[in-house]
Amino acid sequence: MTRAAVRANSPATVEWVAPEQAEFYEHVARFARDLQSDASERDRTGSFSRELWDRCAALGIQGLPAPVEFGGQGADVVTTMLALEALGYGCDDNGLVFSINAHLWTSVVPLMSFGTDEQRARWLPNLCSGRAIGCHAITEPEAGSDAFALATRARKVEGGFVLNGRKTFITNAPIADLLIVFARTTENAAGPFGITAFLIPAGTEGLVVGPPMDKMGLRTSPMAEVILEDCFVPADAVVGSLGRGAKVFQTSMRWERACIMASQVGAMRRTMERCIAYARERRQFGQAIGKFESVADKIANMKIAVDASRALVLRVGWLMDNGHGTDLEAAVAKTFVSEAGVRVHTDAVQVHGGYGYMTELGLERALRDSLGGTIYSGTSEIQRRIIAGALGL
Numbered sequence: 001m002t003r004a005a006v007r008a009n010s011p012a013t014v015e016w017v018a019p020e021q022a023e024f025y026e027h028v029a030r031f032a033r034d035l036q037s038d039a040s041e042r043d044r045t046g047s048f049s050r051e052l053w054d055r056c057a058a059l060g061i062q063g064l065p066a067p068v069e070f071g072g073q074g075a076d077v078v079t080t081m082l083a084l085e086a087l088g089y090g091c092d093d094n095g096l097v098f099s100i101n102a103h104l105w106t107s108v109v110p111l112m113s114f115g116t117d118e119q120r121a122r123w124l125p126n127l128c129s130g131r132a133i134g135c136h137a138i139t140e141p142e143a144g145s146d147a148f149a150l151a152t153r154a155r156k157v158e159g160g161f162v163l164n165g166r167k168t169f170i171t172n173a174p175i176a177d178l179l180i181v182f183a184r185t186t187e188n189a190a191g192p193f194g195i196t197a198f199l200i201p202a203g204t205e206g207l208v209v210g211p212p213m214d215k216m217g218l219r220t221s222p223m224a225e226v227i228l229e230d231c232f233v234p235a236d237a238v239v240g241s242l243g244r245g246a247k248v249f250q251t252s253m254r255w256e257r258a259c260i261m262a263s264q265v266g267a268m269r270r271t272m273e274r275c276i277a278y279a280r281e282r283r284q285f286g287q288a289i290g291k292f293e294s295v296a297d298k299i300a301n302m303k304i305a306v307d308a309s310r311a312l313v314l315r316v317g318w319l320m321d322n323g324h325g326t327d328l329e330a331a332v333a334k335t336f337v338s339e340a341g342v343r344v345h346t347d348a349v350q351v352h353g354g355y356g357y358m359t360e361l362g363l364e365r366a367l368r369d370s371l372g373g374t375i376y377s378g379t380s381e382i383q384r385r386i387i388a389g390a391l392g393l
Helices: 019-033 039-045 050-059 077-090 094-114 117-129 245-281 293-321 327-357 363-374 380-390
Strands: 134-137 153-157 160-171 178-184 195-201 207-209 223-234
Touching: 019 077, 039 094, 039 363, 050 094, 077 094, 077 245, 077 293, 094 117, 094 134, 094 160, 094 178, 094 245, 094 363, 134 160, 160 178, 160 195, 178 223, 178 245, 195 223, 195 245, 245 293, 245 327, 245 363, 293 327, 327 363, 327 380
Parallel strands: 134 178
Antiparallel strands: 153 160, 153 178, 160 223, 178 195, 207 223
């Protein structure tokens, strides 16, 4: 696809992408700005909005990268990233956007990449349309960053498998219609070996989803424990190959680490523009506070963070679209963008002073939401291990 510089007066416009991609970005951003999310109130109660989920689904967001024949949009990675950035820019319900990301990378991607024809035909159309919500369950109380240290077991029985184990911090679990659960199927295997992924519909006997967990940020994105107690699944529930579930998980993480920060770029841009407007309007000591270097420098740093973050994210998308490996580049982008997001929102609170500290403005909520970026999809410490390893250290 021919790339061209695209510039417009809209503050949301993305530069240096194909014209049709920039138009799509603008389309999604306009849609997202019209979402009346009441996110502040739902943040207090930790409530997920199915109405907003359905409106995003009607636009095709939940099926962006999936094949058209299964109800998806067939979008390339860069276009998918731009749409998610625009959604993060226009919609202040960061939890909703996070749940959409989790649905895409942990359910849609593994099914479109590893699902059988029957599995795809059964689940992908509903996942892409948003009628079904997906999640995956790999993290355990004693297996977080070391995900492959999982203790959940799947014992082979006549006609299928019986699963026993406990999962934690599972995004979308309380609202999920489909869970992709990872369990060890080879007793003496260790690390990534002998792990299998299973499709388990919600409501399956022996699958228990705990109550929603109360957390610091992203409170409108539900999270819970998942308990498996003699949970029987048929043999055709296996995703990919028996004992090769690590590949399914790694593919999900490849997409997630590449794409999940796109929405954070949009959120940072939204916050930066709020700070610019406030710094122009708010007057102290006889002049707009934007004239003070202590304020102007913070906003200038926001601009640097937004532009650098977008470039790092879209570089990963371009590499994926062109068939290149992205482990190093995705780790660089994930680390930089997540940490930049925290700095941007911390500075935004400071720019707004006492008003920024109040819940009414929503900046403290945005700050709390941004902090999760340094933890989910691999902590900053894990990302730095990946980067160091790629550099031969």
